[in-house]
Amino acid sequence: MAVITLNPLRSRGTISKNIYGHFSEHLGRCIYQGLYVGEGSSVPNVRGIRTAAVEALKKIGVPVLRWPGGCFADEYHWQDGIGPKEGRRRMVNTNWGGVVEDNSFGTHEFMDLCEQVGCDAYINANVGSGTVREMAEWLEYLNSDGDSTVVQARRANGRKDSWGVKYWGVGNESWGCGGNMRPEYYADVYRRYQTYCRTYGDHKPFRIACGASNGDYHWTEVLMREAARYMDGLSLHYYTLCGDTWEQKGSATEFTVEDYYKTLKRAAFMEELVSGHDAVMSRYDPEKRIGLVVDEWGTWYDVEPGTNPGFLFQQNTMRDAMVAAITLNIFNRHCDRVIMANLAQTVNVLQSVLLTEGDQVVLTPTYHVFDLYQAHQGGREVDCFLQTDSTGTEQWSLDQLTASASEKNGKYTVTVANLDAEKPSELRLTGIRAEKACARVLSGEIHEKNDFGASPLAIRPLEVRLSEAGDVCLTLPACSVAEITLS
Numbered sequence: 001m002a003v004i005t006l007n008p009l010r011s012r013g014t015i016s017k018n019i020y021g022h023f024s025e026h027l028g029r030c031i032y033q034g035l036y037v038g039e040g041s042s043v044p045n046v047r048g049i050r051t052a053a054v055e056a057l058k059k060i061g062v063p064v065l066r067w068p069g070g071c072f073a074d075e076y077h078w079q080d081g082i083g084p085k086e087g088r089r090r091m092v093n094t095n096w097g098g099v100v101e102d103n104s105f106g107t108h109e110f111m112d113l114c115e116q117v118g119c120d121a122y123i124n125a126n127v128g129s130g131t132v133r134e135m136a137e138w139l140e141y142l143n144s145d146g147d148s149t150v151v152q153a154r155r156a157n158g159r160k161d162s163w164g165v166k167y168w169g170v171g172n173e174s175w176g177c178g179g180n181m182r183p184e185y186y187a188d189v190y191r192r193y194q195t196y197c198r199t200y201g202d203h204k205p206f207r208i209a210c211g212a213s214n215g216d217y218h219w220t221e222v223l224m225r226e227a228a229r230y231m232d233g234l235s236l237h238y239y240t241l242c243g244d245t246w247e248q249k250g251s252a253t254e255f256t257v258e259d260y261y262k263t264l265k266r267a268a269f270m271e272e273l274v275s276g277h278d279a280v281m282s283r284y285d286p287e288k289r290i291g292l293v294v295d296e297w298g299t300w301y302d303v304e305p306g307t308n309p310g311f312l313f314q315q316n317t318m319r320d321a322m323v324a325a326i327t328l329n330i331f332n333r334h335c336d337r338v339i340m341a342n343l344a345q346t347v348n349v350l351q352s353v354l355l356t357e358g359d360q361v362v363l364t365p366t367y368h369v370f371d372l373y374q375a376h377q378g379g380r381e382v383d384c385f386l387q388t389d390s391t392g393t394e395q396w397s398l399d400q401l402t403a404s405a406s407e408k409n410g411k412y413t414v415t416v417a418n419l420d421a422e423k424p425s426e427l428r429l430t431g432i433r434a435e436k437a438c439a440r441v442l443s444g445e446i447h448e449k450n451d452f453g454a455s456p457l458a459i460r461p462l463e464v465r466l467s468e469a470g471d472v473c474l475t476l477p478a479c480s481v482a483e484i485t486l487s
Ligand code: AHR
Pocket: 025, 069, 070, 071, 072, 172, 173, 296, 344, 345, 350
């Protein structure tokens, strides 16, 4: 029997709702045909934005959306995407599939999407091939109500009041597709760019510096040493692969049980990464003023056979649900440093929550995990001590269960996943005397997925038993993710 002991007296603080953020790039069918179908489309839409996608994203309480990239961000020139659509400049998306980008989805469309979903915008500015002026004027266009030429242009384009975008990324992967810079050089470039992230009215930008890839602690060290006082957040990117090289990342749907555990073990490496980068940051920022922003994470497999290799389209199985469960529990438990995270990427790209084809929309298993975890948003993290068996193979062994907990208005939420591919787990929750308890679960065979025409995976109620001492007992099915609510 596994045991989770909750200790409400110990907490790492508030779980930022933005840990449940998403990322949408001009890549493959994420924006075009995914979130945006265009006003003339037969697919139900509001001003070109797919209604079913908006409804699905609202249902899981998406708090923040990052855009326009990714690598695309450092080749994106925002002026190309405003004004009458017929006159918008066309470009070739050299990063992703070499397709023509007609810029019909630009700043106004993105802000409309955020308003329809009810989430904050996180805009990633172009440092790699842009200019300081270009970034500064984009910020002015979005946040100022002054009578400048830039603001007059916004008004002429149909938006009277500023939107007040808070989150600003200054470059993306500046060590790679965003300019191949050395950390020492980027730190200076960052200091220069952020100077012109001006505050208009009470719209104070939250400046996010480009951070490290994986375990590049040197990058974090240099950025913190040279530029800590000029930033509010520092990013981190980490993708979970199954295969051992970028050429052979493994299939999203055809994998062995060993591959399953290998993928989960690699996802669990996020614990070491977050702790490691936090430790470096803490040497310069012991008060934890600067947030770690994991603005790209998720699984990255080989594309589905027959699809454009530059579109990064992959299916999503229960294995991905387990990756999401492991990762989100890690972020919750590190909420004193991790203040935002953005799953890559919302629709039709990498570990999506939605897949679309024509007017059809599929909710992936990962989508359901975000649904099960949403009560954590803004909750007070509660220490949960986990006693569990281990699972996996000799090479890829890991704890059978992963968990995190939070409290809001006297109600506790515990999210727990049973990673074992075959064995259920008996679980007892103790530490608080519960009077009421209920649970919901997503479970399935490790390869199971939702697809067009058949979506067998959905959240269902899970039976719980309350002991006389107020402990909560339940059986977690094999390969399952559950939300347990107690009060
Ligand atoms: O999410 C896909 C790509 O992965 C992003 O464009 C880039 O930032 C990262 O390398």
